[in-house]
Amino acid sequence: EVQLVESGGGLVQPGRSLRLSCAASGFTFDDYAMHWVRQAPGKGLEWVSGISWNSGSIGYADSVKGRFTISRDNAKNSLYLQMNSLRAEDTALYYCAKGDGSYPSPFDYWGQGTLVTVSS
Amino acid sequence: VIWMTQSPSLLSASTGDRVIISCRMSQGISSYLAWYQQKPGKAPELLIYAASTLQSGVPSRFSGSGSGTDFTLTISCLQSEDFATYYCQQYYSFPPTFGQGTKLEIK
Numbered sequence: 001e002v003q004l005v006e007s008g009g010g011l012v013q014p015g016r017s018l019r020l021s022c023a024a025s026g027f028t029f030d031d032y033a034m035h036w037v038r039q040a041p042g043k044g045l046e047w048v049s050g051i052s053w054n055s056g057s058i059g060y061a062d063s064v065k066g067r068f069t070i071s072r073d074n075a076k077n078s079l080y081l082q083m084n085s086l087r088a089e090d091t092a093l094y095y096c097a098k099g100d101g102s103y104p105s106p107f108d109y110w111g112q113g114t115l116v117t118v119s120s
Numbered sequence: 121v122i123w124m125t126q127s128p129s130l131l132s133a134s135t136g137d138r139v140i141i142s143c144r145m146s147q148g149i150s151s152y153l154a155w156y157q158q159k160p161g162k163a164p165e166l167l168i169y170a171a172s173t174l175q176s177g178v179p180s181r182f183s184g185s186g187s188g189t190d191f192t193l194t195i196s197c198l199q200s201e202d203f204a205t206y207y208c209q210q211y212y213s214f215p216p217t218f219g220q221g222t223k224l225e226i227k
Contacts, residue, residue, distance in 0.1 A: 035216075045156075045164065045207055045218040059214045062121075095163055104211040106154035108175065110163035 002026040002109045004096045009114030012086055020114055022079040022096030027109075030054075030074035033099035035107060036081050038092035038116075048094070049081065052103050059104075064090075086118045122146055122210050126219030132227040138196045141206055141222045145189040149212035155184055155193045158221075159204045167206075168193065195224075 008020040022034070035050040049060045049070040058070055069082040079096055093115050097107035123146035133139050143153065151171035156164040166175045168184040171191055181196045195202055203226050208219040 044221045045158075045209075047216045047218070050214075050216070061215050100169065102211070104214055104216045106166055106169040106209065106211055107156075107164075108166050108169075110165070112163055 002098065004098065004109060004111035006094065006096050006111045006114035009094065009116045011117045011119065013120050014087060014118055016086055017082070017084045018086060018116060020081040020083065020094055020096075020116070022111060024077045024079065024096075024098070027098070029077040032101060033057075033103040033105065034072060034079045035097045035099060036070065036079075037095045037097050037107065037110075038090075039095070039113075040089075040092040043092075046092075050099070050104065051079070057103060083116070086116075088118050090116060091118045092116060121215060122149065122213060122217055124208060124210060124217055124219040126208055126222055128222060129220060131222055131224050133198055133224060134227045135198050135200055137198045138194065139198060139224065141193045141208075141224075143186075143191045143193075143208035143219050145191075145210060148188045149210045151187045152210055152212035153184075153186070153191050154209045154211065155182075156207045156209065157202075157204050158207065164207065198224075200226075 003025045005023045033052045036048040067085045071080045093113040095113045096111040098109040099105040100108045125144045153171045155168040158164040172184045206222045
């Protein structure tokens with residue numbers, strides 16, 4: 001059974017940093033691209049960043065480019081999102097999502113999300 | 121960036137109804153389109169990919185069609201568990217983008 005478990009969210013002041021993690025299990029992690037998708041309270045879905053299986057291709061939404069860094073550790077079956085210079089508009093539930101083999105791709109499995117709140 | 125217009129944003133229907141949700145692209149995306157269902161407090165779930173291919177385990181009352189710029193999600197014979205919010209997503213090019221969502225509510 002595929003499982004994606006996010007962690008690392010919390011309340012943080014504007015301008016500070018936070019690192020999200022996603023622990024994956026139930027599939028061969030290093031065969032698939034992985035992504036972060038966020039959802040602000042009461043709003044729709046926004047793709048944040050994606051990384052190919054070997055970290056050779058990485059993409060970011062314009063809204064986070066230069067502030068967020070995605071990475072993965074295939075030996076640990078883990079995905080990460082380093083978020084710097086956080087803004088109020090980054091407040092959202094952050095989902096870790098698995099790609100289906102292509103890149104870009106649909107997201108065939110999602111975690112339950114970790115909530116990031118940026119507020120003073 | 122490929123922009124997506126999803127309509128309607130709110131849809132009221134009754135159990136047993138047939139409903140159609142539309143998604144229009146700002147440029148052609150072949151069949152690189154997915155549909156998701158999201159229930160309150162839950163993560164989205166993939167329903168359809170490649171515009172018309174049902175994800176494993178998804179009931180056959182869900183169907184998708186279209187290619188190029190115009191796509192539809194059809195739910196025939198609505199069940200109580202289908203009342204949720206639905207999103208389309210293009211994965212033809214980066215960045216992947218989502219439609220604004222359609223909230224399907226009980227009439």
